Amino acid sequence: MTSKDQCGIFGASSVEMSDEDILAAMKSISGYIDITPSDFQEIYGIAYRHAIERLSHLVKAEDIMTRKVVSVGPDTPLSEAARRMDEMNVSGVPVVDETQTVVGVISERDFLLKMGAEKNGSFMAVIAECLSNRGCVAMPIKGKTAKDIMTSPAITAQKGNTISELSKMLAEHRINRVPVVDDKGRLAGIVSRGDIVESYCAKVF
Amino acid sequence: MSFFRKMRGLTKSPPRVSLFEMVWSWIGSFLGIAVIAFIHYQYLDSFDMALIIGSFGASAVLIYGAVRSPLAQPRNLIGGHVLSAIIGVTVYKIFSGQMWLASALAVSTAIFIMHATKTLHPPGGATALIAVIGSNKIHGLGYLYAIIPVGLGALVMLIIALIINNIPEKRRYPEFWL
Structure with a gap:
């Protein structure tokens, strides 16, 4: 999905775990667990992505x-x-x-765009315009409305x-x-x- | 991954269990096998009936030694044995003229059916095979084989597992029933 590529958070892989981490966890659980560390890695990775996906669909604008x-x-x-x-x-x-x-x-950008920063609407563009033209930067929009x-x-x-x-x-x-x-x-x-x-x-x- | 690269393996073996786990696995399997073997040799043998078959040794590994495993759960234990027994008997009835074929078909079909019914239990493969390669006594049972020794034996082992595996605080059985 494109939204995943555009927003880093969605694409982020799960927390990296080493085999040692998983073996330590398996040791701390009493009883024989018949999965290998790589089974766990695989399940965990898929489950993590699934959870992110589910939560991102669960939380709504409101x-x-x-x-x-x-x-x-x-x-x-x-x-x-x-x-x-x-x-x-x-x-x-x-x-x-x-x-x-x-x-x-x-937005601030709309103000800046009308105050001389025609191209990018950045504050620096306004400063540059102001310094070269010796004028109050807000003059062009004085008296105007939203x-x-x-x-x-x-x-x-x-x-x-x-x-x-x-x-x-x-x-x-x-x-x-x-x-x-x-x-x-x-x-x-x-x-x-x-x-x-x-x-x-x-x-x- | 290429065909031969896959044969190298890629992960480590799971850790060794604690001595506590080993001891309780020993107690459970000793009692489980003891009960069915006792009934078998003391009572049923004289009536030419059986309660113990080789595949129960394998079931003991799972239900007393790897109690959390999906393969060791009641659904798998009972379902896997009974279904495999029915398949084994059926295959023997049809293909007893070709023992090599009957043997292979019994095991492979049992695995297929156990997968399909979510009852995979490795000893089931042995249960199906015994129905084919077993003694004349086993062959003589026909479909009764699926009930006694297979179904009843598995049930007795299950009851022992439910009792013994739940005595220690750190152990529990089963993880699920169905």
């Missing part, structure tokens, strides 16, 4: 998503959006209309998407977070790369 999402409206001034993102210490927020339907996403810079349509996930599907989404679209919507497209939560990492710490290892 289990790991952040439910209290900071969002902005399409007409929210960028000054206010930026302040809100700063206050909540997030690097991206969904843009929702009055019915809570997700219409786009704005809908002017948002990435739209937004890439969204369903509540029932599994953790492996979410990982694939993030990797394929090179995004750091994906809004989770209900059946009617209304914002229900958000899953960030961090949420996925944390869910692995809690559920797999």
Whole structure:
């Protein structure tokens, strides 16, 4: 599966065990165990991959998503959006209309792209632009609103998407977070790369 | 892996069991064989009946010496012996004119059927073979061979295994029934 190749965690082989480790374990169990260490290696390896596979299908977006999402409206001034993102210490927020339907996403990158960093949307590109043009870097977007810079349509996930599907989404679209919507497209939560990492710490290892 | 490379083997042999394990294996197998041999020689022999056959020695290795093994579980012990006995008797009835063929067919078909029924028990192969190469007394039993000595003998050995293997705290039997 492609998601496995893209996300290191899925492809990771099981903890390496030597024959000595297994022999030591077999010795500590009373009674004759009629398998060889390599039988055990084989069973363990397959069972481990099976467990990873099962857990990655078991954990769904709604289990790991952040439910209290900071969002902005399409007409929210960028000054206010930026302040809100700063206050909540997030690097991206969904843009929702009055019915809570997700219409786009704005992230730090969207700001940077409109502030002179046309090519890669990196902060360094903005610095370079600023230093060579002697101007306030935020001037080009002053007075604009969320809908002017948002990435739209937004890439969204369903509540029932599994953790492996979410990982694939993030990797394929090179995004750091994906809004989770209900059946009617209304914002229900958000899953960030961090949420996925944390869910692995809690559920797999 | 190439054909000849595979013959070199690739892993280590399992560790030796503790003296405790050896002693309890000895006690279990001594009592298990003692009971069926006693009944056989004291009571049944005079009626020209049998309760002990060679393959029970092999069963003793498993059910008293490797009690956790899937091959040693009650399903395998009883199922493996009884099914193999039926196959052995059937093969002898049909192919007794060709003893080499009957011998080979009895063992190979017994293994096939034990696999198919998830009752693989190595001594079953011997039980099937004895039905073919055994004495006239065995041949005379016909399908009764599958009940006495095979079924009943295996059952007595099982009862001893259930009692003896569960006395020490660190041992348990069986792992599963069905």
